[in-house]
Amino acid sequence: MVSKKFKRVDLIFECKGCEPISVVKKALQMTPDEVISSIIESGLRGRGGAGFPTGMKWKFAKEEKSNDKYVICNADEGEPGTFKDREILDIVPNKVLSGMAICAYAIGAKEGIIYLRGEYNFLLKPLNETIDKFNNSLSKIGLDFAVYIRSGSGAYICGEETALFESMEGMRGEPRNKPPFPTKIGYNGKPTVINNVETLVYTAMIINIGVDEFKKLGTNDSRGSKVFSVSGDTPKAGIHELELGLNVADFVKEFGDGDTKAVQVGGASGFCVPRKQFNETIIGFEGIPTGGSMMVFNSTRSMYNILNDYLEFFAEESCGQCTPCRIGTQQLIKGIAAVKKGDMPSDYLDQLMKLTDTMKIASKCGLGQSVANSFSSIVTNFREEMIY
Amino acid sequence: MANTEKLVEQLVTKHGVCRNSLLPVLQGVVKEEHFLSDVAMIAIAKALDLSSADVYGTASFYSFLDTEFRGENIIRICKTITCKMKGKQKIVEVLEDHLKIKEGETTRNGKFTMLAANCLGWCHKGPVMLVNDDVYPELDPEEVVEIIEKYC
Numbered sequence: 001m002v003s004k005k006f007k008r009v010d011l012i013f014e015c016k017g018c019e020p021i022s023v024v025k026k027a028l029q030m031t032p033d034e035v036i037s038s039i040i041e042s043g044l045r046g047r048g049g050a051g052f053p054t055g056m057k058w059k060f061a062k063e064e065k066s067n068d069k070y071v072i073c074n075a076d077e078g079e080p081g082t083f084k085d086r087e088i089l090d091i092v093p094n095k096v097l098s099g100m101a102i103c104a105y106a107i108g109a110k111e112g113i114i115y116l117r118g119e120y121n122f123l124l125k126p127l128n129e130t131i132d133k134f135n136n137s138l139s140k141i142g143l144d145f146a147v148y149i150r151s152g153s154g155a156y157i158c159g160e161e162t163a164l165f166e167s168m169e170g171m172r173g174e175p176r177n178k179p180p181f182p183t184k185i186g187y188n189g190k191p192t193v194i195n196n197v198e199t200l201v202y203t204a205m206i207i208n209i210g211v212d213e214f215k216k217l218g219t220n221d222s223r224g225s226k227v228f229s230v231s232g233d234t235p236k237a238g239i240h241e242l243e244l245g246l247n248v249a250d251f252v253k254e255f256g257d258g259d260t261k262a263v264q265v266g267g268a269s270g271f272c273v274p275r276k277q278f279n280e281t282i283i284g285f286e287g288i289p290t291g292g293s294m295m296v297f298n299s300t301r302s303m304y305n306i307l308n309d310y311l312e313f314f315a316e317e318s319c320g321q322c323t324p325c326r327i328g329t330q331q332l333i334k335g336i337a338a339v340k341k342g343d344m345p346s347d348y349l350d351q352l353m354k355l356t357d358t359m360k361i362a363s364k365c366g367l368g369q370s371v372a373n374s375f376s377s378i379v380t381n382f383r384e385e386m387i388y
Numbered sequence: 389m390a391n392t393e394k395l396v397e398q399l400v401t402k403h404g405v406c407r408n409s410l411l412p413v414l415q416g417v418v419k420e421e422h423f424l425s426d427v428a429m430i431a432i433a434k435a436l437d438l439s440s441a442d443v444y445g446t447a448s449f450y451s452f453l454d455t456e457f458r459g460e461n462i463i464r465i466c467k468t469i470t471c472k473m474k475g476k477q478k479i480v481e482v483l484e485d486h487l488k489i490k491e492g493e494t495t496r497n498g499k500f501t502m503l504a505a506n507c508l509g510w511c512h513k514g515p516v517m518l519v520n521d522d523v524y525p526e527l528d529p530e531e532v533v534e535i536i537e538k539y540c
Contacts, residue, residue, distance in 0.1 A: 080468045080507040118415075118452045119508050121521040151415055154452035156506060170410030172449035188408075231470045231511035238512045295470060295511070309469040313506055319449070 003282045004245035006254055009217060009225035011205045012198065012241050013091055020094040021137045023204045027102040028143065035106040035207065036062060042206045042214045043223030048074060048159070048196030049266065049291030050366065054203060057193055060183035061107040064191035069109035071100050071145075072187060072194040075116045076152050076159035079267035080313060081293030084227040085197040086120055087239050092201065093127055097134045097147055099200030102207060103193055104145040112147035113187070115164050118154045156317035160365050161186075161194045163319065174321045175365035198227055198292070219245035222284030226292065232264075233257050233298040245286075249278040251294070259298040262381070267293035268310040269370035272303070274381040303382040304340060308333065310374050318367060325368025328359040332375060336386060346387045349379050395420055396431040405436060410446060414453050422501075423458040451505070459494045461539045464505035464518040471514035478529045479515050480504075486533050499540060 027035050040055030061069060073096060077085040089096060100112045114131075116123065127149060135146045150168055152158050158167045162176035165187045186192025195203075202224060206214045218224045222244035231237050234255045242251075252260045263273050265281075265288045273281050273288065281287050297306065315329040335352045338344040356372035363369045379386055399416040403409035413436070417428045424447050433440035447453040454462075465471075465480055480491060483502055487495050494501040510516035513525035517532075524535055 077509055078507060081470060081511050082507075083509040083511055086509050117509075119505070119518065122523050124521075150412070152452075153411065153415060153450035154505070155450050167411060168408065170407040170446065172446050174449075229511065231514075232473060293511075301473070306469055309472065313468065316506060 003247035003250070004219060004243055006246050006250040007243040009241045009243050011209070011225055012088060012095070012201050012227055013239075020098065020134050021141060023095075023098045023208045024101045024105070024138070024143065025141060027105055027207045028141065030207075032062060032106045032108070035102060038211050039106075039203055039206060042211045043218075043220075044199065044202055044206060044214070045222070045285060046196055047198035047202065047226060047291065049079065049269070049289065051285050051289050054195060054199055057183055057195070058103060058106050060181070061109075061191045061193045064184060066191050068111075068188070068190045069107055070187045070190060070192040071103045071107070071109045071112040072164070072192055073100055073112070073114040073197055073200055074159060074161065074164060074194050075114050075120070075197050076164060077197070078117060078119075078156040078159050078317075079269060079291055079293050080310070081231055081264065081267045081295045082229045082291055083231075084229045084239055084292045086123070088197050088201060088227070089114075089116075089120070089123055089127060093130045094134065095201045095204050096197055097131065098204040099195070099202075100147055101134075101138060101143060101145055102203055103195065103200070105143060107191070107193055109193070110144055110146070112145060113168070114147060114149045115152060115158070115168065116149050117152040117159075121151060124149065124151070155319075156313075157319045157365075157367055160367065163365070164194065165192070172319070174319045175367075177364065196291075217243050219282075219284060219286060221286040222289075226290075228290070228294050229292045230255050230294045230296065232296040233260065233301070234296045244284045246283055247279060247287075248273050248281040248283060251283060252278055252296070255294070255296060257296070257298055259300075260296055261299045261301070262297045262303065264293070264295040264297070264306070264374070266290035266373070267295070268313050268374055269366070271373050272306075272377040272381060277381075303378055303385045304336065307374065307378045307386070308336065311336070311371075314367065314371050322362075322364040322368060324359045324362040325364070325371070328355055328363075328368065329371060331355060332371070336379075339386060346383075349383065349386060353379060392417070392421065392425065392428050393431045396428060396435055400432075400435040407436065407438070410436060410438070410443070411450075414443075414447050414450075418453055422460060422462065423454040423456060429455070457494065459498050459501040461500050461519055463500060463502045463536070464508070465491070465502070466506075466508040466510065466514065466516045467504040468507040468511070470511040471508075471516060474514035475529075476515035476527075479517065479527050479532055482529045482532050483536065486536065500536070
């Protein structure tokens with residue numbers, strides 16, 4: 001697989017298209033089906049991490065016959081190492097709202113909701129002011145759609161789409177079984193499109209700059225660019241929009257501190273890429289996809305401590321409804337501690353990896369399923385650090 | 389405690405009598421009273437026609453909906469790996485020393501509760517803490533006491 005060269009892009013934060021409404025007006029000149037086929041044609045995939053083709057999601061929701069449909073902006077960003085959605089909502093909220101309005105027009109929804117994590121409550125006041133103005137402008141151009149905010153209350157799992165619906169319906173944030181998918185039965189049991197903050201901005205930008213322009217960026221599997229949240233041992237911590245399809249080596253050349261030993265791509269639920277795999281690992285859907293979290297670690301860091309930190313995070317944030325995830329996360333913490341202390345032999349790590357395989361198959365949602373990603377990539381590549 | 393019941397009544401009127409209102413109502417009570425007392429949860433259950441066990445069960449799921457007594461100001465310090473790497477432990481120590489409490493505890497005068505939080509979304513500017521809804525990134529151990537004093 002050939003990777004793309006390192007290239008900075010400026011679609012999300014540039015000001016073209018952040019004037020409210022102008023992009024929406026442009027979309028209104030197209031038919032809903034034309035809007036949806038543009039998004040499908042662009043190859044855009046969800047930027048929250050799971051990477052579902054956005055246009056297909058819109059298409060499924062449009063095909064549902066219902067008087068009530070919803071567009072939900074998932075702003076429950078909580079993956080360790082991710083902070084791009086906060087910056088996007090802070091700097092270019094109008095672009096997010098435009099994306100929501102375009103989606104509403106395409107699928108025939110009248111109500112839009114931003115589910116904002118409680119940790120970002122300081123954004124409520126400015127965001128509500130922007131929303132009020134935006135809703136006003138929408139009614140002026142005759143689009144029957146309005147957006148409001150719902151706050152989260154500090155539960156990572158509510159970023160999982162069906163847990164988010166449960167939370168908005170006044171329940172514990174426990175994920176539902178899928179299928180049925182949200183486009184059929186979502187919030188309040190109605191067809192719902194739920195997209196990540198960044199995804200919604202890209203839909204607006206695709207309408208704004210055109211499908212062809214967008215498609216020039218990225219690879220076959222990973223079209224376009226992506227906002228990366230870069231943190232850890234890097235002199236350039238912050239938000240960086242890059243063309244998709246670059247390899248980790250080029251990423252490290254730009255963002256490393258000269259002593260990078262590993263990059264955690266995709267946060268606690270992502271994969272740890274060790275130095276020896278930098279060249280061959282592509283950042284994108286053909287390699288390692290990421291919701292944007294890129295944590296850079298240099299050789300002074302203990303990978304055992306990092307893994308332990310991730311596991312504690314999962315154990316705390318597991319909703320507890322399914323056994324593999326609830327018990328599995330706790331056993332993994334105890335397990336690596338026992339190996340480290342010498343209470344268990346080193347090949348016990350292989351047993352623990354089998355446990356993560358079981359969790360991957362048997363857990364109900366992405367949280368329990370993805371524990372295996374960081375666990376096996378860290379334990380396999382840094383086995384000696386787990387033992388000694 | 390009559391105040392709590394009045395507050396619940398106002399919140400329920402604002403958000404509507406339906407299950408979907410439960411979180412906004414719980415959040416509204418926490419905003420005013422910093423935690424959910426039994427009185428508050430029973431009042432909410434009554435107003436929304438739910439069992440109080442159901443209200444407690446829902447509230448206890450969410451880390452920002454405390455069902456235990458909390459101080460007037462809640463300090464949440466991010467404990468996730470990147471904030472750890474940037475020295476969050478020192479911040480915790482300074483605050484523990486200044487407030488004379490450990491993480492998870494409330495000061496005797498009921499002014500502050502100090503809690504650890506999972507990723508607060510400021511990994512490029514750690515260490516970070518929230519005081520109520522206010523965010524303080526790039527914390528310096530020498531400035532953190534000054535910040536806290538503003539809430540006294």
